[in-house]
Amino acid sequence: MATLKEDKSHEMGLHEEQLKGRTQQRFFSVDESENLTYFHSFDVDTSKSGTIDALDMTPREINREIRALMEKGIGDITVDNPMSRHGVGVGILNRLNLTFSDSLGYFGCGLIDGPNVHIKGRVGWSCAENMMAGTVVIDGNAGSTFGAAIRGGDLVCKGSVGARTGIDQKGGTIIVGGKTGAFSGFMMQRGRMIICGDAGMNLGDSMYDGTIYVGGEVEELGVDCVPGEMTELDIRYLTDKLALYGMKAPKGVEKMQKYVSGKQLWNYDNLEPSEKKLVL
Amino acid sequence: MCGIAGIIHKQAGKGANIGEQMTSMLQALKHRGPDSTGYAMYGEDNGNQIMRFKVAEAADLEGSYDIHAEIEGRLALIDSRLAELGVKVVKKESPTEYAHRYEIEFSGDMKKVADFVEDIEGVEILSIGNSLELIKDLGDAAIVSGQYGLDGFNGTHGIGHTRMATESDVDIRSAHPYWAYPFSDVAVVHNGQLTNYWTNRRALERKGHRFSSNCDSELIAVYIADRMNQGDDLETAMKDSVEYLDGVFTYLVATKDELGMAKDVMAAKPMVVYEGDDMIALASEEVAIRKLFDHHIETFDPYHGEVRVWQH
Secondary structure, three states: OOOOOHHHHHHOOOOOOOOOOOOHHHOOOOOOHHHHOOOOOOOOEEEEEEEEEOOOOOHHHHHHHHHHHHHOOEEEEEEEOOOOOOOOOOOOOOOOEEEEOOOOOOOOOOOOEEEEEEEOOOEOOOOOOOOOEEEEEEOOOEOOOOOOOOOOOEEEEOOOOOOOOOOOOEEEEEEEOOOEOOOOOOOOOEEEEEEOOOEOOOEOOOOOOOEEEEOOOEOOEOOOEEEEOOOHHHHHHHHHHHHHOOOOOOOOHHHOEEEEEOOOOOOOOOOOHHHHHHHO | OOEEEEEEEOOOOOOEOHHHHHHHHHHHOHHHOOOEEEEEEEOOOOOOEEEEEEOOOOOHHHHOOOHHHHHHHHHHHHHHHHHHOOOEEEEEEOOOOOEEEEEEEOOOOHHHHHHHHHOOOOOEEEEEEOOEEEEEEEOOHHHHHHHHOOOOOOEOEEEEEEEOOOOOOOOOOOOOOEEOOOOOOOEEEEEEEEOOHHHHHHHHHHOOOOOOOOOOOHHHHHHHHHHHHOOOOHHHHHHHHHHHOOEEEEEEEEOOOEEEEEEOOOOOOOOEEEEOOOEEEEEOOHHHHOOOOOOOOOEEOOOOOOEEEEEO
């Protein structure tokens, strides 16, 4: 039987117990405290304020300017004249008070983790997509795919939103003051959605889990979305949550309807052919 | 992913520089499609018919053998055919070698004129109407506007399109807007894909309608024309089109005094609407509408299957 010559294999580097460099395992080691926070996150002081006039700036310049102010430790930033530009205020990974004095375009405030954003206008499609934490409050209307794949935090639109609100929602809360369009809560997996007004067709289509509250009329429920029972806890939660943003359900919180997943799509009804043989 | 935009001024009889307004809106939508840009704008009606046509593709000028003489020949043939039908040409303009604008006096059957002129090889009528000016060419809005001198165009309403070619070639033939042949002053721009194009195209062709390109958006123009031919008004035709057309779309239609928009039942394509007291502006993205305003405006997104028509 051939034996492995150990010295040779050591020479070849086959017995290295630990890989060199920063590996996944050592990422959150206590010794390396800088790894406990995100790369590119800043320690800011929210009592210091700064203003950006974005009238003649490109989206990239606006985002760089926000970053430059955060680097200086400024924690209360106002952006004037965003002029409905796309992709503004994205990728902010620390706490920050950010105010936009007018409307944003597509993908506004996407990929954020922590900041409190106030938009004194409307937003286009995919606002706050994949948001992790923090709050985004919009005074006007919002476009479609509002809060797509959101994982945490509160996303509030005081006006009406377009179609596919909270598509693939994985956590957090989406609050809509007015109407929402078709396919809201499509493939929702977790989290809560509070719609004060009406909801369009196919509400909660193919939702895995999570809760949708609707204050107005629902045009049509989607596949596997069923009415749920409102409990005392739901009413308390809704009252507190809406009060937080100075909002009200038009007919009162008690009249809101709750929708949850019917969980019929979790498994197939039909057996596989091999399973059928076993059962029969 | 095309960009569409429209604008309509509500005050009757009062025009504005929509040429400049449309260009700034379409230029802001350039990132949605840089291949070609088109305008359908409605100016003043001076009683004459305006016929815009092209006698060759822009690309023909480089590649085709003896194209310049060919173009001369085609133009001469058009003139002789128009004379034969008793059409009086009042004014001739040629913004480019291949695109021409005739102002004509004629009260007879316009379809007959269109068919007779289009029978000539390489000739396509872009539009006929009392106030419709349909301009389309390759390049972005600034290029097309400069080429055709649209900066000072005064009118009441207009629609426009920046194209990202997905379903057919990059040429003027497949560029938007489409004129709803043979109806005076009707034009369509579209953002999306139609999946039942061929079935419906064949059905409409059997009815005697003409398709000049392989672009799916032309189906909307022909369908609207077909319905108007049956006596329907624009809004009814558009409401039915939402069921008739399959796929994802948002489209705009303009007639002599109306501007309409329709959205598919999935609400898959964007549209932002601003409704003011004296004007209505709509575009695929708000960033285009904001080119017309330096202050905050209230806008909204129409919902699935929604049809809206505005009068001027």
